[in-house]
Amino acid sequence: xxxxxxxxxxxxxxxxxxxxxxxxxxxxxxxxxxxxxxxxxxxxxxxxxxxxxxxxxxxxxxxxxxxxxxxxxxxxxxxxxxxxxxxxxxxxxxxxxxxxxxxxxxxxxxxxxxxxxxxxxxxxxxxxxxxxxxxxxxxxxxxxxx
Numbered sequence: 002x003x004x005x006x007x008x009x010x011x012x013x014x015x016x017x018x019x020x021x022x023x024x025x026x027x028x029x030x031x032x033x034x035x036x037x038x039x040x041x042x043x044x045x046x047x048x049x050x051x052x053x054x055x056x057x058x059x060x061x062x063x064x065x066x067x068x069x070x071x072x073x074x075x076x077x078x079x080x081x082x083x084x085x086x087x088x089x090x091x092x093x094x095x096x097x098x099x100x101x102x103x104x105x106x107x108x109x110x111x112x113x114x115x116x117x118x119x120x121x122x123x124x125x126x127x128x129x130x131x132x133x134x135x136x137x138x139x140x141x142x143x144x145x146x147x
Contacts, residue, residue, distance in 0.1 A: 023095070026092065027093070027096035030092060030093070031096055031097070031117050035121075038050060039121075051134070055133055055137035058134045062137070062138035062143075062145070063141035064141075065092075066143075066145035067145055069090065070087070070145075077147045078146035078147050082103065083146075084101075085110075087146070097113075097114055097116065098112060098114030098115075099112065115131075118131070
């Protein structure tokens with residue numbers, strides 16, 4: 002009988018493949034959210050579903066900020082470069098083509114490849130005005146960083 006541990010399985014994969022696996026996991030995380038959203042939207046309508054989703058993303062933002070700080074060995078985040086680093090490494094953002102730029106003391110974050118939005122359009126659904134969900138996420142995320 003052959004038994005492998007999780008650690009042994011991961012150690013058989015190259016760094017490049019582990020990065021791909023991380024990105025795949027991030028895409029699947031957003032896929033779960035998207036499937037839930039579309040199902041809830043059919044039952045409750047877009048407005049109610051968005052309100053529920055905003056609450057979830059606000060909680061998730063705080064939770065993710067805590068996990069990312071611990072993972073990166075940071076107690077508190079006080080410089081914009083660290084904010085950008087955390088966002089660019091975040092499982093939430095990695096699958097939407099994130100870009101970060103610091104200009105005049107502000108951090109600008111951009112989404113360049115929103116797979117959930119592309120999936121909605123491909124399915125013939127209306128484009129989702131998702132800015133409020135991103136704002137809710139950062140309402141939980143930013144204060145938790147510092």
